[in-house]
Amino acid sequence: MTTPLLGQMMDVPLTVSSLIAHAARHFGATEIVSRRIEGDIHRYTYRDCEKRAKQLAQALIALGVAPGERIGTLAWNGYRHLEAYYGVAGFGAVCHTINPRLFPDQIAWIINDAQDRYVLFDTTFAPLVDILAPQCPHVRGWIALTDEAHLPKMQTALPVPLLSYETLIAAQDGAFDWPRIEESQASYLCYTSGTTGNPKGALYSHRSTVLHAFGASLPDAMSLSARDSVLPVVPMFHVNAWGIPHAAPLTGAKIVFPGKDLDGKSLYELMEAEGVTYSAGVPTVWLGLLCHLKDAKVRFTTLKRTVIGGSACPPAMLRVFEDEYGIEVIHAWGMTEMSPLGTLAKLTWEQSQRPPEEQRRLREKQGHVMFGVDMKIVGADGKDLPWDGVAFGDLHVRGPWVIQRYFQKEESPLIDGWFPTGDVATIDPDGFLHITDRSKDVIKSGGEWISSIDVENVAIAHPAVAEAACIACAHPKWTERPLLVIVKRPGMDVTREELLAFYEGKVAKWWIPDDVAFVDELPHTATGKLQKLKLREQFRTHILPTAVDVPDCPFPEPS
Structure with missing residues (x-):
């Protein structure tokens, strides 16, 4: 040798x-x-x-x-x-x-x-x-x-x-x-x-x-x-x-x-x-x-x-x-x-x-x-x-x-x-990484993934939004659907309907959140990251408007 x-x-x-x-x-x-x-x-x-x-x-x-x-x-x-x-x-x-x-x-x-x-x-x-x-x-x-x-x-x-x-x-x-x-x-x-x-x-x-x-x-x-x-x-x-x-x-x-x-x-x-x-x-x-x-x-x-x-x-x-x-x-x-x-x-x-x-x-x-x-x-x-x-x-x-x-x-x-x-x-083909979620935070709707980060980024672009978090809520038809949790900027106001309308043309229609919740502050980890686990616990019993009176049916793919 x-x-x-x-x-x-x-x-x-x-x-x-x-x-x-x-x-x-x-x-x-x-x-x-x-x-x-x-x-x-x-x-x-x-x-x-x-x-x-x-x-x-x-x-x-x-x-x-x-x-x-x-x-x-x-x-x-x-x-x-x-x-x-x-x-x-x-x-x-x-x-x-x-x-x-x-x-x-x-x-x-x-x-x-x-x-x-x-x-x-x-x-x-x-x-x-x-x-x-x-x-x-x-x-x-x-x-x-x-x-x-x-x-x-x-x-x-x-x-x-x-x-x-x-x-x-x-x-x-x-x-x-x-x-x-x-x-x-x-x-x-x-x-x-x-x-x-x-x-x-x-x-x-x-x-x-x-x-x-x-x-x-x-x-x-x-x-x-x-x-x-x-x-x-x-x-x-x-x-x-x-x-x-x-x-x-x-x-x-x-x-x-x-x-x-x-x-x-x-x-x-x-x-x-x-x-x-x-x-x-x-x-x-x-x-x-x-x-x-x-x-x-x-x-x-x-x-x-x-x-x-x-x-x-x-x-x-x-x-x-x-x-x-x-x-x-x-x-x-x-x-x-x-x-x-x-x-x-x-x-x-x-x-x-x-x-x-x-x-x-x-x-x-x-x-x-x-x-x-x-x-x-x-x-x-x-x-x-x-x-x-x-x-x-x-x-x-x-x-x-x-x-x-x-x-x-x-x-x-x-x-x-x-x-x-x-x-x-x-x-992507350029070798650029795009983090779409933590594996535990991704929203699985009807067998497809929704990136909570991308949903949050749209909300943050609204002038009345200071902070935003998107979490999964249980849904009888789609298994999970996105709930948007918002902190408003001081002295500014925005309604649920205005925020949801803000998503039109910015993401796929089925990515648009089913509901919006307004809070005074969002929980963060000691390093400044959103604590979505706490948010999921806080909104565990939240009922989405789209989840009311939904008949039993198979889970079709989103369109």
Whole structure:
């Protein structure tokens, strides 16, 4: 047997610490700006960040934290949280970002499942820590991300020490060399939002994290560069802020952290003050920002691009950003199990030569895969479906930053080496993905599928609609029919009949909802996605007007 010829290149592992070391060495003077919990604006540089991250690594080692052990964070987007990203993972421990918007019992379950040794928390979460501490026996101490002067007064006596972050790292000199660790070692632990059952952990490696940062930075992905000032609205506790805390140091981009204030006015003022050119967040946040722009009659002077993901970007929102404010929207799709990026709606040269409306239709989809991800859609029989933009199927993905199994789980979810996402989608001949629904949310009417997302997007385009959700209601003839649940814009009114008439000519007739329900607010998950399970429970006994006095008959196909 012939021995394979090996390359003769340096064996340099892909590690998270190399990202911050690169930024400190080659973009050392570039700013990191944070709106702090204490209320002021904090400024320092990548060079400062790396030194303090090293001090944190030293402090955790002094506390007895070993490589592979998990360190939790309950924190907003800020410079201390960024230091934790690198200070924890940089010496071989695992940075476990925890979503503070989950229910306390769920957070306690996550901390215990991860067996976090210490938890770093912003002082706004002190009341939450009061609740969590007695339920988390593995935690050796709670570290408040502040100095001694701002340490929170806890309501109950914690069973373990309450420590000051600034005091801990001040005791260290930062004269620390990042250790050489294997790139296959774990770097970050992120849990799913747990909309069904307990959350599941996705354990990333140093290799997957660095490759994801490279992929995210590509021109046809997030397209970050050293010329950008980026403000991640997407939280650092939500799938590592979509990789921006890693892609920004890799490219040398300035970072602006908004802290806890994510309302439209606060975001706009910070973006303008810091010359932000680039941002990223979920549609619900951008709705608040657009409302502020309209009400205050102001415009952006520096913002050029924004990534919208987490849930489908309504076409009406994309059009407002681009047509009224001249801001490019990059529609993206991914998931926790994918680190998270999978596709982004960027056009090729040939596609950019097509008529404007055809270009817009492409960009309203979730887009093309980036290098590092492959995808396919399969039917109920498990066989691949054509990429014709018509066939609906279950979306499967694979790649070097897609999980192989969940944390603490022996059984792998993979099917023939592919991860089943739980999304229902089409892929068109251009290779553009269009998520039509979650498999559990799709509406099956008379043997055919109705995309709840497409129905919602039409409603969102109505000027009187602030938010919309489409769910399935039981129907004696069709099995299921769509019910539209609407939140009106403040000071505006619209009737059921007007909304249903608004659908004429925009979707197939049998896709038009059978009824409309008006509510004050819609339930959302901790990551800003619509909680349709709760809506289905809320309207479980809702009787559609079309379901009254329907005679027994076979289920014909819709026409």
